[in-house]
Amino acid sequence: MIGVLGSGIGGLTVVRELIKQLPEYDLIYLGDTARAPYGDKSPETVTRWALRNTGFLLNKGATLLVTACNTISSIASETVSKRYDLPVFEVITPGVERALSYSKKLMIGVIGTRTTIESGIYEEKIKQMSPEAKVYSMACPLLVPLVEEGWIKKPETTMIIKKYLHPLKVKQVDTLILGSTHYVRIKKIIQVKIGKRVNIVDTSEPVAAKVEGFLKDNKETERNLGKNGRYRFFVSDLTERDQKLAASIVKRNILLEKGEN
């Protein structure tokens, strides 16, 4: 089945898109809530947890993996796909392709966690595909805790978003990549603060499209996937708060299960 790995609950924004685009495929999610958030952790630690958690998903029957977390995708996707023998889809490349297809001036802004931004991967991928592009990045470490607190519409959150986006606004980016799965939930305020003419790219829809395209072209992998529309959601730490947050992200009544890992 399709395995989806998140650092916490945020990765469920990618699951929502996968279910929308590929509803019949069985899917298993693991959110590593016992060790989350990953955004400020070192590349070594993020890789260590990603390998461990991929092992969990393989044991449960995953035969294709989506790393539904920008921090994991930035740091560990390559190591994971080398270590384990299965196709791995990360969220960075599809987001970059989408951004480049939108952008007219090739002035691209990227926001994400500290570890994602410091990895430099967005800049690297954008310049690979479009060497003349200009990239402006900003680490926004407080946005994940604010979203997880549910402070979506609070004035303090708006002020903090404005502060983070100010340098990108000054550079007049025409496209902004949301380089964290959490940011989708504050997309509206981000749009207001960066300016209504700026294209905002959320990577969850393009990564789901990428998986869909891959399955059309790779019939053998596709045949091996269960198609009973069964979804299971594991977390390494289970709290009531995460249960509520998960249901509100996936927009259906899902049940989180504790995954012992």
Place this chain on the structure above:
Amino acid sequence: MIGVLGSGIGGLTVVRELIKQLPEYDLIYLGDTARAPYGDKSPETVTRWALRNTGFLLNKGATLLVTACNTISSIASETVSKRYDLPVFEVITPGVERALSYSKKLMIGVIGTRTTIESGIYEEKIKQMSPEAKVYSMACPLLVPLVEEGWIKKPETTMIIKKYLHPLKVKQVDTLILGSTHYVRIKKIIQVKIGKRVNIVDTSEPVAAKVEGFLKDNKETERNLGKNGRYRFFVSDLTERDQKLAASIVKRNILLEKGEN
């Protein structure tokens, strides 16, 4: 030697007090930065990590343990002291004793992480020692990320502190317990926002005093402690940012080491 267990870097506020009050004693610190923060995690997960990390400190030679984190102290100190055969000092009781000694009206406020506040331990301990006391608690989940970001003097931080403290101010508490080791760093703003007449209790000094008292009364344990003034600082994840934060908390040029656990 003296073992000190923190969930991240915040526990070093307790180390600073221990070094001040007991400078000659060898000390080993472990901050579980690879799994931090603990403040929103379930009691089961906090206990699991606390037991694992105590094992690490015992292997390194700890013969007395201070749980320098309110979340660990609230949830796991009792389990740790039952599982392992060593004296364990938690930060809750010394903070409560100090608060009761300060408070005239016995109107006590407590702020902390979600898991600490939901455990109800402060209320329980305060009422055990002083049944007529009134206790008002408030979980302040955003303060740890704000402090870790170094947003100590930012207007957004002040606004958020004001919002969290408002209900306690309305209740006219006369004493406020800082139920997270991180809050010491924003003590001044907390004092301004709660009111200058309110006593603020930071638990790090009283817990160090408690250890000092214990060592005076327990000569055998005291004899077994190294007294070369050697301090070692381990973290389960090592980043430059934590290295800087650690030095600024302990106020000396310390070197963090990666502790494989």
